[in-house]
Amino acid sequence: MSPMQVAVLQTIVSGALLGTLFGTIALGVTVKWGLLGIADFFHVSLTLFGAYVTYSLVSVAGLHPLATLLVTVPSFFLLGMALQWIFVRLEVKLFTSLLVTFGLFVVAESVITLLWSADTLTLRPVLPEWLTAPVALPWPLQQVRVLPPDLLALVAAIVLIGTTTWALRATRLGRGLHAMHQDPGIAEVFGVRLTRTAVLVAGFAAGTAAVAGMVVALKMPLSPHLPLHWLGVVVVSSLLGGLGRPLGALIAAVFLMIVQNLWALFYSPSWAPVIAFSFLLLYLVLQPLLTGRGLRSLGGAA
């Protein structure tokens, strides 16, 4: 293969794997936004918070990176449940939730700066070799460099999004959630416990943020500003994929990151962040001409 072909292939593979990470982050956002009616910016901050907690558990407490999940997932689950319980008790509407989580988003950046400083932190020096050595890939990808955390992102995305998609369709909780989204009053009559369902789903969403945070901590250097850079891709993927559809968000995130990385390869990398937003604006402007599932759930959200 020519060097150019390798570069393009590398860009596509890295973009797709980064997309799976954003898809995992978007999972919580799209489920809460589409099905609970909570536009949760704070979810993105929570992911970074999870990454910082993972960082401290690994570098200070010396825990195995995967073992940190035993600490972070349950505690984040409780945190998500507590927050949702407050939202339910105060009957927070969709737009109010956007304002509240926007406030929390800004607060989180300051809290993280205060606790861990504004400097960039990285786990790489303390990671075991099996997490830092490049993975050998089968043909035709043998010249593509992929690190274990990238594959971890892929595995996390497949497991979490697969489970969620299945649970939304096949379990009592998932069907109850859909019923609740369509008509809370009737759902309650048919035996869906509204508060319990909402609180459990929010807890689950926060738990996925802990998992995504672990991947983030292994994959990239941490800085308090990261959520600002993620927000665009996460929100745009959630909207493009159709709110409430984790699989759609994953596909959209993978697509966006591939396009964004290719753009950065051929044109100026500093313009790449605008790509996701351009897609959203394009989509929103073309919306009246389009028909599709994403469109319908957007209409329901407005």
Added chain:
Amino acid sequence: MIRNARGRGTAGIVAAGLLLAALPAVSERTYVLTLGYQLLLWTTLAVSWNLFSGFANYPSFGHGMFFGIGVYTTSTMLTATSLPYGVAFLASFAVAGGVAVLLGLALFRSTRFRGDLFGLVTLVLAFVVATVVSNTSLLDGGTGVFVRAAAEGTLLDNSPARLYLTVLALATLTVVIAYLIATGRWGLGLTAIRDDEEVAESSGVNTYRVKVLTFGLSAGLAGLVGSPHAVFLGYVEVGSVFPLSIPLFVLMMAILGGTTTWFGPIIGAVLVTAAQQALIGQGQAEVSQIIIGMLLVVLILVCPNGLGGLLRRRPREEVTS
């Protein structure tokens, strides 16, 4: 003798403005003038935000963006051209307002863009504008722009007193506009949009035109006050011009003071700026951001209609989604 009530109200606001104009004569200390400048700057931003986003209930996260557009319009015109400051000043209004009008023309064609989607699109555009500015060498190019030298000898001349008086004039203008809108036909149209857009349209309010023009005016005023701010900063860079804390503070002030009145955001701006100055005085910028953000969260959860809304009358049932 001014006969009608609106004329008297306007005269009262202008008189208050003239009274505040005496401050530079009372104290020449830069600290006092800068504090006054901050209060008036935030008052202008909060009141102008409220013109559209509050009165019509279209909360926008893009007010910091329009403010930033004004800052960069002035910084670019001062450093890259030899035009007088007055031209840059008016251009800041025109560019920020123009962007908002174009945005409004596109967005308000569909009634889908309200509530969360309108907030989201304005937030998204703020990111796009910040990226464009930091990647365009004429505007910034990522290195920042030194305005101080270029502003020397102009109308503002880097003088704290002149900056204060300029922002005072803008604050007075903005409050007068808000007052006249709130007490007039135009304000009735906006309130009708706030209550129920379909009913407003069928009662003869041209909702599309009212929304586009008011959004443009609201953004234009934010751009206008960005103009002296470019000179105030002296050194302009993307990180300090487009932070998320600006839309956060503006929302906080307007909601705290009450979005249904013309004077609510003034109360909010004064309270929040005072609180912020007191906290920064303690030397803890991060802590002040945390406290203000948490206050916003608690406030929205506990009393979403603000203090002004509580004082005036019992708020109506929310009509929006």
